[in-house]
Amino acid sequence: MNGFSAIDIMLNPHDLTEILGQANTGGVHSTLLVNPHGALVAFSGYGDNAVRVKATISSNIWSAYEHSRHNAIDDDSLHCLIMSCQTGNVAIHHAGSSGLLLCMFADKTVGHGMLKAKIAAMAKFLNGPLNTIVVS
């Protein structure tokens, strides 16, 4: 019985962490995956802790903008959010179709364009595995 194909649709923690870690170069210091409720799913990075707090806050910000888009003329769903903060830049992006979010935290030295390019590339790469899993 060839039932193993279904069971391969799961996320190996080490592999996932390694993939996320590939973005952490040139000023980007952490990359995370967050679920729609704000719970941390995976992360890779260095620097300060409080990763879970960052995850929840990012998810909240995303939800706030996601809800307000109903008022906008453009009917497209939110793709990417880039924030410029005091000590660094943050990018949040859709990951897969089940509501997971990809977040990247970087120093001020990383330009918005570079950050956007990195997160879009990562999201595109993760689309494959993340589209097949059920998140909640």
Next chain:
Amino acid sequence: MKKKVLLMGKSGSGKTSMRSIIFANYIARDTRRLGATIDVEHSHVRFLGNLVLNLWDCGGQEAFMENYFASQRDNIFRNVEVLIYVFDVESRELEKDMHYYQTCLEAILQNSPSAKIFCLIHKMDLVQEDQRDIVFRDREDDLVRLSKPLQCACFKTSIWDETLYKAWSSIMYQLIPNVQELETNLARFAEIINADEVLLFEKATFLVISHNERRKHKDIHRFEKISNIIKQFKLSCSKVAASFQSMEVRNNCFAAFIEVFTSNTYVMVIMSDTSIPSELTLINIRNARKHFEKLEKLDKNRLNAGRQWRV
């Protein structure tokens, strides 16, 4: 799919109490109210959804036992999958006990020669702790010898600790049709999610029906201990009209997740890498659920299809 399980043994040896605790959600204390079983008590117990155990709890009083071996012999001993014989460790009539046991075996040999035989040396709590192993080994040797040419598996049990669960888990394990398949899939699951260990419990009884160990553990009795603990917790939940669904236990050395899995099972996942966020493990469990549910359905269909061929 019906499987016939005979539960036999002398009067007062603890058969009905055992059955009540494993299948009817009694706690050990509740069994005090049980009276002597009259003749044979039939119960159909659903196990793992599609398995129906036809449990024959045979009253152990002499009059009944004489009856079984005489007039009801064929009826009782035919089509038996499993014979569970209970011995009271404190019994003063060892000779008589053995005599009845052997008479049962004769009937089994004649009517259901391929039945699996389990001997439970029960009420071990009444034996001093340091004596238990010796007493058990002694009885086990006798029973194995007397059971020849049939083979029996012996367990020491007590309703007051986890040993009851160990025995019944092993018994149930023999009755599950697709156990190998379950284990292979569980192994694959454990590997992908990086778990130290994964256990599968039957939903109602919380008996461990399958497990995969990726990292060695010292305590060989952990399965039955966990069954016992969770079952007690589940029962106290139902006392406040709450149904137990899931639990996460975490400290700096490990994280354990107990979740409803398929319609007939619960799963327990142990992770020793505490840096892995809980949500990731939960997502993986959710996704594996579909696969295992499919396995269960396939098995059910296989059994049903097989049934149609019988005339």
